[in-house]
Amino acid sequence: MNNALKRLARRVEADPGFMASLLAEYARAEGLDDAGLAAALGCDEERLTGVRLCRAPRPDAAGFREDVRRVAERFAIDAGRLLEIVRQGEALRRLREGGEAAPGFLMAARDRTDDPPPAGEGNGP
């Protein structure tokens, strides 16, 4: 794995425009290192780097699901698992920044059952 790519993936953790920032929120909350995060996503560390370097999903519900689905498809990751982790990361960031800290928000982010699952959810490699 190219070190520059890993370094760039680390750099964009501080950039809310990238997936890396959401994955970092989740990993921090769960106490996961790179190997643990890769395991949570069901991928190797090279694909984890790829996911980190993707843009954060668009904020609207349809765009969010579509972007997560495409990233999952591109890096052969279970779309449902990625969606769950990214949603939790987003919720954690909002909580930390004090934007939407209402009780139950994180749970709602985890269990947003009104959204249809993205294509391929639960059927990853």
Added chain:
Amino acid sequence: MAPHGIPPPPPDEEGIRLHRSLLSPGAAATADFAFAYLPHLDAWLRSGNPGAGADLCEEAALEAVYGLMRDPSRFQPGKGKGLLGYLRMSAQGDLKNLLRREARHAHQPLDENCVELGRAAGNEKGEDGDPLLVLCDREDEQERRAFLGALRDSLPEPDRSVLDLMLAGERDYAKYAEALGVGRLPREKRDAEVKRAKDRIQARIKRTKEGA
């Protein structure tokens, strides 16, 4: 063709496709772009700058790729160099600036946050005999101020406010954080956001200078 040991860059037509993808909202386009160009640029810089140090070459390559990932409209197809040429020029320019900054740090270890803009802020330190500094000091001050004024006009808020603070020689991260609207974040995160904004502006300065 890439020299031996350097990962080849994508063919021109693939580069055009990757850049087009960057301009669209596709989430994976940034990753595809980085995978396609960063290993090549990193190795290319090391090959052409054996005295520069691997870490600085990597940082310069990273900065060039990251800059285009964040703002793909910086490169305009059909104007001047192709995408690979643009990235190489950008990375080489970033490397020169990193080397220059390192040289300045060697002389001014306590001035790391405002070395690039120090003279524009009226903090002229004078030449000290270092050839790199002498080269910097030959730039005309009036031209520098006009350049910075045009640069400021081109920046969106809150980067413009950050630039103003940099020009004023401000060192307090809390003031930058306030300008960026991230003052409520935990200190570590807040400082990372401030550093990123300052790095972004430094990179914009470099690129604007290269394109001038």
